[in-house]
Amino acid sequence: MRLSCISIFGYTYAMNIENLLKKKHIKVTTARVTLLKLLEAASKPVCYEEIKGNIAMDKATFYRNMITFEEAGILNAFESNSKMRYFELERTPHAHFVCTVCHGVECIESIDIQLPGYEIGTIVIHGRCRSCVEARA
Amino acid sequence: MRLSCISIFGYTYAMNIENLLKKKHIKVTTARVTLLKLLEAASKPVCYEEIKGNIAMDKATFYRNMITFEEAGILNAFESNSKMRYFELERTPHAHFVCTVCHGVECIESIDIQLPGYEIGTIVIHGRCRSCVEARA
DNA sequence: GTCTTAAATGCGACTGAGTTGCATAAGTAT
DNA sequence: ATACTTATGCAACTCAGTCGCATTTAAGAC
Numbered sequence: 001m002r003l004s005c006i007s008i009f010g011y012t013y014a015m016n017i018e019n020l021l022k023k024k025h026i027k028v029t030t031a032r033v034t035l036l037k038l039l040e041a042a043s044k045p046v047c048y049e050e051i052k053g054n055i056a057m058d059k060a061t062f063y064r065n066m067i068t069f070e071e072a073g074i075l076n077a078f079e080s081n082s083k084m085r086y087f088e089l090e091r092t093p094h095a096h097f098v099c100t101v102c103h104g105v106e107c108i109e110s111i112d113i114q115l116p117g118y119e120i121g122t123i124v125i126h127g128r129c130r131s132c133v134e135a136r137a
Numbered sequence: 138m139r140l141s142c143i144s145i146f147g148y149t150y151a152m153n154i155e156n157l158l159k160k161k162h163i164k165v166t167t168a169r170v171t172l173l174k175l176l177e178a179a180s181k182p183v184c185y186e187e188i189k190g191n192i193a194m195d196k197a198t199f200y201r202n203m204i205t206f207e208e209a210g211i212l213n214a215f216e217s218n219s220k221m222r223y224f225e226l227e228r229t230p231h232a233h234f235v236c237t238v239c240h241g242v243e244c245i246e247s248i249d250i251q252l253p254g255y256e257i258g259t260i261v262i263h264g265r266c267r268s269c270v271e272a273r274a
Numbered sequence: 275g276t277c278t279t280a281a282a283t284g285c286g287a288c289t290g291a292g293t294t295g296c297a298t299a300a301g302t303a304t
Numbered sequence: 305a306t307a308c309t310t311a312t313g314c315a316a317c318t319c320a321g322t323c324g325c326a327t328t329t330a331a332g333a334c
Contacts, residue, residue: 078218078263079216079217079218079219079220080216081215081216081259082216083216097255100258108252111250113248113250113262115234115245115247115248115262117267117270117271118234118262118266118267118270119264119265119270120262120263120264121262121263121264121265122218122262122263122264123261123262123263124260124261124263125250125255125257125258125259125260125261126215126258126259126260127255127256127257127258127259128255128256128258129255130254130255133254133255133256134254
């Protein structure tokens with residue numbers, strides 16, 4: 001299985017998806033490579049609903065691999081207020097904004113939260129996004 | 138229906154649950170008064186699972202009233218990363234921390250997030266809480 | 275207090291994102 | 305190539321939360 005070179009958090013330039021998986025001791029399969037390519041192409045977190053039109057695999061395979069990737073530290077996941085789980089390749093820590101009107105998801109880099117004694121995993125902010133506020137939606 | 142005086146965000150001292158509901162044009166029922174008393178007594182957000190042992194009503198009634206209260210601006214709700222919905226009486230804006238180990242929920246008053254152009258509703262932070270970090274859990 | 279009407283409740287059936295069990299297929303090592 | 309382990313597809317399942325509907329309860333009129 002040969003792939004064009006990609007760049008995932010740390011594994012830059014010469015590292016491709018196949019090598020990333022091997023480095024993590026995860027078996028290289030067509031489904032996994034497809035998923036990582038899609039996650040890499042997406043500039044924001046995606047959920048199964050959004051991605052299912054672009055993948056042939058069963059949803060069980062999708063979710064099982066998300067768990068595998070999460071345990072390997074390859075991706076982060078969080079839940080929106082509508083019971084859906086969003087996935088994103090691991091990168092520099094940042095928060096996510098989920099719009100309660102249009103249900104869009106955005107990465108928010110501009111905030112820095114410190115909670116002494118706590119270990120922060122994910123930060124999810126809900127509200128009306130800029131577009132929906134402007135449109136008075 | 139007579140109740141001892143309580144104090145919910147703004148409706149202080151002389152205002153009881155019955156008057157709060159009347160002010161919001163919500164019919165005063167036993168279920169609603171029970172729920173508001175429990176939410177008032179709780180110092181942190183609660184979910185149906187936690188509260189169901191203390192209430193006699195059906196879960197449909199519980200959830201329908203949570204929606205009624207939310208729409209009336211009496212309470213706020215958010216979802217944890219385990220598909221459960223937590224409810225809390227509306228008060229000064231603050232974030233919530235949900236521990237991924239012990240699943241405990243805490244109110245976090247010490248952070249202040251500004252996102253120009255956005256309208257922030259709820260902020261949920263996931264991670265390991267102080268106790269679980271200390272216990273290396 | 276009783277009557278009337280609109281809304282709330284309880285029950286059971288349903289929903290839908292995500293999970294699980296199992297037989298089969300596909301990687302990986304020998 | 306062969307054996308062995310792990311991943312996949314399918315269908316059945318889970319479970320927090322929702323919905324439809326018959327019955328009960330609150331609130332205003334008399």
